[in-house]
Amino acid sequence: MKWTKITLETTSEAVDFISGMLYDLGIEGIEIEDNVPLTEEEKKQMFVDILPIVNEGDNTAKVSFYVDPADDLVSLLMRVKEGLKEISEFVSVGSGNISISDTEDKDWINNWKEFFKPFRIDDSIVIKPTWETLTEKKPDDLVIEIDPGISFGTGSHETTKLCILALKKYLKQNDTVLDAGSGSGILSIIASKLGAGYVLGVDIDPIATKSALENAQVNNINASEWNVHENDMPNTPVAFATANLIEDQEIRTRIGKDKFDLVVANILADVIIPLSGIIKDNIKDGGLFICSGIINTKEDEVKAALEKNNYKIIEVNRMGDWVMVAGTVSK
Numbered sequence: 001m002k003w004t005k006i007t008l009e010t011t012s013e014a015v016d017f018i019s020g021m022l023y024d025l026g027i028e029g030i031e032i033e034d035n036v037p038l039t040e041e042e043k044k045q046m047f048v049d050i051l052p053i054v055n056e057g058d059n060t061a062k063v064s065f066y067v068d069p070a071d072d073l074v075s076l077l078m079r080v081k082e083g084l085k086e087i088s089e090f091v092s093v094g095s096g097n098i099s100i101s102d103t104e105d106k107d108w109i110n111n112w113k114e115f116f117k118p119f120r121i122d123d124s125i126v127i128k129p130t131w132e133t134l135t136e137k138k139p140d141d142l143v144i145e146i147d148p149g150i151s152f153g154t155g156s157h158e159t160t161k162l163c164i165l166a167l168k169k170y171l172k173q174n175d176t177v178l179d180a181g182s183g184s185g186i187l188s189i190i191a192s193k194l195g196a197g198y199v200l201g202v203d204i205d206p207i208a209t210k211s212a213l214e215n216a217q218v219n220n221i222n223a224s225e226w227n228v229h230e231n232d233m234p235n236t237p238v239a240f241a242t243a244n245l246i247e248d249q250e251i252r253t254r255i256g257k258d259k260f261d262l263v264v265a266n267i268l269a270d271v272i273i274p275l276s277g278i279i280k281d282n283i284k285d286g287g288l289f290i291c292s293g294i295i296n297t298k299e300d301e302v303k304a305a306l307e308k309n310n311y312k313i314i315e316v317n318r319m320g321d322w323v324m325v326a327g328t329v330s331k
């Protein structure tokens, strides 16, 4: 199958905002050609879902992404242009020229693999692509093996890292966990390995739920402690779909009194804001909502939504242009 490749010509300082805007439009697998050299630390943290192609140079950049030619390209490009206009109000977007070309499926589905190498989230959590060999391992390392396929969730994106660090800090042994927008299953798997009693992953994308199941198997997650469900109502907010799943008797029994100890959602600010209100009823008194996928321009909106819904915000953490907010529920 041929894909349509869209390339935006822009500036280095606009790249993160444009990536966030495309991400808000549901576009993943973005490719960046950035003419500002990265530091060694930045290279380590680079978002592998966004392939880094780094040149020395002049502050110009190109952001490319791929769409199915059957999609409504005209509407999408109009939304991209509106997004560029909004971004240009606070940062230079350069020429903003857009070019369109065709490409083969395998070009972008597989070539990112060469950039995805084992890496550390912190001093004890290591993410390893399933096809790589780990050369340096400490005795207490928790090694998670991941093949995200074309789903989101290599662990290298700042939002995933922020969620992993929060899970490590707050998850208690035997907690019941909902991973809303589970993608490759990376957060579900880590929650399970950190001692969760039961984890339910939910994703709108059937390719993601399949990949999450495969990754759970690779990581030897006990099927009785883990489950992933497809949100088969694509136009329904994840919270409503989740509430439906919670009607499932087996799941109700597993999570106990229909409520989770912890909900983690790395989706998008625009999904998290309504989700925070709806999901609160499915979080135990004193339980925790960890949310990320929030570009920094939306931090205040998300915090206001949590406060309005009576969460007590206990932590806000930031990495690059991305934010994680954690709030406890008190009824």
Ligand SMILES: C[S@@+](CC[C@H](N)C(=O)[O-])C[C@H]1O[C@@H](n2cnc3c(N)ncnc32)[C@H](O)[C@@H]1O
Pocket (backbone or CB within 6 Å): 151, 152, 153, 154, 155, 159, 160, 163, 180, 181, 182, 183, 184, 185, 186, 187, 202, 203, 204, 205, 208, 231, 236, 237, 238, 241, 266, 267, 271, 293
């Ligand atoms: C940013 S990815 C996060 C993946 C993984 N949890 C991580 O942290 O790397 C967001 C995921 O949410 C899913 N998603 C978006 N909207 C959703 C909805 N309404 N219901 C369920 N999943 C949704 C997407 O398909 C995607 O896999």
